[in-house]
Amino acid sequence: MGHTVLEMRSAPAIGLSRRRMAVLQIIALAGAMAWSTPQSGGAQMTQSPILTTTGAIQGLSHAEAAKALHVDVVVTVEYYEAKRLRLFVSDSTGGVYVALGSTDVLPIERGDLIEIEGVTDASFRTRVTGAKIRMLGRKGSLAQPREEGFRELMSGREDCRSVLIRGTVRSASPKPGSAKDMAQLMVQIPGGTVRVYVENARGMDLESLIDSEVQIGGVAGGSSTADSSFCKQCSTRRTGGS
Structure with a gap:
C-alpha cells in the first residue's frame, strides 16, 4: 500500500454559541475576563518571589514546590478537558499542568492566550493549583511540535x-x-x-x-x-x- 494519509484531529468542545464566542473575543482583547477555580489542598499563597514562567515552576525542587509558591504566568492553552479538570499550558520555557478545582466549563480552547495566577503544588512534575484564569486573547502562539x-x-x-x-x-x-x-x-x-x-x-x-x-x-x-x-x-x- 502506498503512503496513505490519515488525519485524526480533535478539539476541546467548549459548547459556546457563535454570538457568545464573538462577545468573548471582544472582551478578551480588552483583557477583562477572569475565572477562579477553588483552591485544592488548602494551599495558601506566600510572600515568596512570584514565578513568572513555566520553566521557573518546573525548576523547583519537590520541597520548594510544596511551599505553595505564588505563580503568575502568561501562557498558551495546549489542552483543556473540563470534565477531568485538566488544563495543559505552555510558554517559551516549557509547560505546566494546572489542576482545576471545578468542572464548570471555561470558555477557552487550544491556542488561547491566558494569564494564570495560583500556587505551586508538589507532584511528579510541579503543577499549579488554586488557579485564577484571565483571558488575554485568541489566539496565542503555539510552538511547532x-x-x-x-x-x-x-x-x-x-x-x-x-x-x-x-x-x-x-x-x-x-x-x-x-x-x-x-x-x-x-x-x-x-x-x-x-x-x-x-x-x-x-x-x-x-x-x-x-x-x-x-x-x-x-x-x-x-x-x-x-x-x-x-x-x-x-x-x-x-x-x-x-
Missing part, C-alpha cells in the same frame, strides 16, 4: 507541550467509558511504547491502523504506569503499512 524520543517523553520535560513521535501502531481500540468517543492507541517507538488518546474517534477504522507506521503530533503528558506516556490533542498521519 518537536520530535521526541521515548527517553525524553519519560523524563517529563516535555509534559504539557506539543510533541511529535514516529512509530508503529501495535493496538487500537475505543477507550471504555470515554465521553468524547476517545480511541486508545499503543504506539511502539524506539526505546518503548507510548499510549496515545485520540478524541472524536467515532467511525474510525481502528483495526486498519494496527501495524501501520505513523507520525503523531499531540500534547504530551505523564501516566501512572512506568512504561508509557500519552499524547492528547492528536493529529495522526499514517506513513506506511498494509
